[in-house]
Amino acid sequence: MGATLRALRALVLLSGFYLVSLVLLAALAGADIALFHWGLHGFAAIKITIVTVLLAVPVVRGMFMLRVPPADDPAAVEVGEADEPRLWALVREVADASGGHAPARILLTPEVNASVREDARLLGLRPGPHTLTLGVPLLTGLSEAQLRAVLGHEYGHFTAGDTRLSAIVVRGRAQISRVVEQFHATADGKVADERERQERTAAKRIAKGKKAREVDTRHTGALYRGMARLYTWYAGLCLRASLSTARGQEFAADLAAVRIAGRDVTASALREIPVLVAAHGFYLETYATLGLPARTLPPRGQFFGGFREFLAARSAGLEKLRAGLPEEPESRYDSHPPMAERVRRIETLPADGRRSEGDGPALALLTDPEHALTALEEAALTVEALGFRRTADWPELLNVAMAEGITTAQTPLHRALTAYIGRPTTLADLLDAIDEGRLWRVAERLPLSKEASAAKGRAFRQFVRPALGDSLRTMVLAEFSARSLLSWEFSWSRPATVRLPGTTDGAGASPEDAMEAALDAALADVPDTAPLRALLPPTVVQPV
Known part of the structure; x- marks a missing residue:
């Protein structure tokens, strides 16, 4: 049509x-x-x-x-041709190859997305200037060749007149x-x-x-x-x-990308996008926003900039995602065909012998990536968030965030013990309750499943022991954290690891291994809190 x-x-x-x-x-x-x-x-x-x-x-x-209604600009940084000549040169090259015109503006956004918007007049009967939005996470995760394919897809929409009808x-x-x-x-x-x-x-x-x-x-x-x-x-x-028609337009835009960037590069770009969407969501939730409860942010420019290190450290795991294609359920109202179908259509095209033209990271197209990432923070974060404390590095951010989370945590066991004793309680109170044989009576006040509530004796203890272990571990770590005796090992490739004071003993047991053994002893059928008391700071060693 x-x-x-x-x-x-x-x-x-x-x-x-x-x-x-x-x-x-x-x-x-x-x-x-x-x-x-x-x-x-x-x-x-x-x-x-x-x-x-x-x-x-x-x-x-x-x-x-x-x-x-006027089209509102997203939270973004507008970059002129004088600011980013290499990026503009690539965009102009793709626009010329597609038979279109260069955009009036380029906006850098924090989304894993790219789009072209045309501000047409008279409900689309007359063309108007258009705006290209480029997500910085795309620039971070794509190569220059893959970015060319993404731009070719967007300009495929523009030259086909798809954007003009948006009004x-x-x-x-x-x-x-x-x-x-x-x-x-x-x-x-x-x-x-x-x-x-x-x-x-x-x-x-x-x-x-x-x-x-x-x-x-x-x-x-x-x-x-x-x-x-x-x-x-x-x-x-x-x-x-x-x-x-909308889905047909997407397939046609993919073919436009193939003509401009080549079959293999276009297919690889489409495979990469869902990987970047998943990775960026995980990065924001697990790393970038880690310190928000403590009103703390990563070093300046690293809120979005840390995504580079995350992708590099997790490349092996992400490779498995690239090998497969997400088979998401098809929505009856989704204008985009499933990504798997789009990639399969491209990969069944005849080989065109095109090689990657630009294997370097697309982020290198920016004159000063660090400046752009910092400017994007200023544009995308709230005024309140911009006033938060900044750490010197990521390990400091982790320690600040974990200290805040642990010291303010109210575990189910904490609440159950408070309800049992009838007053605010401490870890010392819990250890005393264990020594006096009252732990399992306290455990009856935990949120329990129907099976756990109906169980008796040893079966009951087996049901509640995992929850007790998690809560007791948190309470013990909170004692160390409150006295600044606790640290965390930061990693881009795996979950954070707790580090307790002390060194590995002659038998090869680390302080962390000793703590786990002490927790198991305290929650055994015949409990023994002595190993745990020996590890704790002096103020909670002696019974109250």
């Missing part, structure tokens, strides 16, 4: 929104006319008329939302969304009012010594939600109607 036919279909679908709205308005007006025609008067007629008018208001508002699509979605949101907001308001009314009535009945009725708002606002469902149904119809 050509751009002209796609534009015609987009206009038809947008017109359908107005048709649905006019039919609804006609139905509401017809209901009012019928009331007067049948001679229905009084309070009931007035109430029905008010309801029809209230239902018509969001419909009319949506129809007359003539202005297309019509945006307007249709915005109008439908606005109507649906207004109906839901009205329904929610009515539910809140009805709940408040019923709660007041219930309070009065209770004050008179009567039994209050259960608050029930299940049917409140049902008419408004029904109207919202009608528009939601039409929105789904529009999406399904354009789905096959």
